[in-house]
Amino acid sequence: MRHGPAVRRRKLGEELRGLRLGAGLTSREAARLVGWHQSKVSRIETGTSGVKPADVVRLLDAYDVTDARLRELLEALAGSAGGGGTGWWHAYRGVIPPQYRDFISLESQASAARTLETSVVPGLLQTPDYARAVTRSALDGVPAATVDSLVEVRLARQEVLHAERPLTLSAVLDEAVLRRQVGGRGVMRGQLARVLEQAQLPHVRLQVLPFSTGGYAGLTGPFVIFSFPATSDLDVVVLDHLTSSLYLERKEDLEAYGAAFRTMQAHALSFQDSLDLIAGIADGA
The missing domain is CATH 3.30.870 (Endonuclease; Chain A)
Known part of the structure; x- marks a missing residue:
């Protein structure tokens, strides 16, 4: 059992990892495509750190994810997982x-x-x-x-x-x-x-x-x-x-x-x- 942001981070990380694997990329290759260190990709995928919606966009672009509904969801999840966000409730x-x-x-x-x-x-x-x-x-x-x-x-x-x-x-x-x-x-x-x-x-x-x-x-x-x-x-x-x-x-x-x-x-x-x-x-x- 976890609190909301921890659940969101872990699940968001799992989804991003699945999309990376689906694109046939290693974490090192993904990091190179977006200009990050491999450790940042690993932290995001394991849910140990938050990720900004803008960074999710960069990863989805690198993985050639074109499903607009999925992109919208994952960007929103980044906001609720400790990566910022501007929902009306803030x-x-x-x-x-x-x-x-x-x-x-x-x-x-x-x-x-x-x-x-x-x-x-x-x-x-x-x-x-x-x-x-x-x-x-x-x-x-x-x-x-x-x-x-x-x-x-x-x-x-x-x-x-x-x-x-x-x-x-x-x-x-x-x-x-x-x-x-x-x-x-x-x-x-x-x-x-x-x-x-x-x-x-x-x-x-x-x-x-x-x-x-x-x-x-x-x-x-x-x-x-x-x-x-x-x-x-x-x-x-x-x-x-x-x-x-x-x-x-x-x-x-x-x-x-x-x-x-x-x-x-x-x-x-x-x-x-x-x-x-x-x-x-x-x-x-």
Whole structure:
């Protein structure tokens, strides 16, 4: 288990090494092509040092990589792996902790996310009022200005669902998420209406695990699986805790969480039945 930048560096390095080998180059030959010492190429490929997006571009040019989507992804990964970057979230670096910035960076680069939520509505689907209520509850005593900034960040994150190439979101929600009166009845009524509205997007699929399911694989805590375009080798599982996040990147971890998510989808209500349940709860809210 590693923190976000370390995961990004290692996975970026592995991908660059694979591209170098695919181009039929040794690390010494690659270094000579870009005017570096061989040790720099080795450090990048082993993930022991960060790499600037501009340096990734030089390597990709040397390896004759023309896939625009892959180039874009690897350049972005360099920014989130300790090699700089200018994502919008950097404007909030004095407000949000590094692990949250790492999470947002992953989310902004991913092509798909599979998430299990056991207590709150996924951040990408939250209304401003609900987001403010959740933030105040989780960070009791934080100044109002800080809460406002955190809500701004939450709402800005939601742009990934409305981008030219939107994130594909598959969410499984415990029924408790829908029935917990976060912020009061009026806030919840508005929040459930937003969930129903966003569920109509073609790239959003929601399912509810009803109380009648009993115990299930993810009952002990929420998680997110991020998948990336062009290669599955960059996929990562994120486990969110109160003061930190853990990133799982081993193949066996990805397989275990992927299997658990598929099992929960199989036991959850169908898409339409889930929407019907949400609408029914909203009517009684």
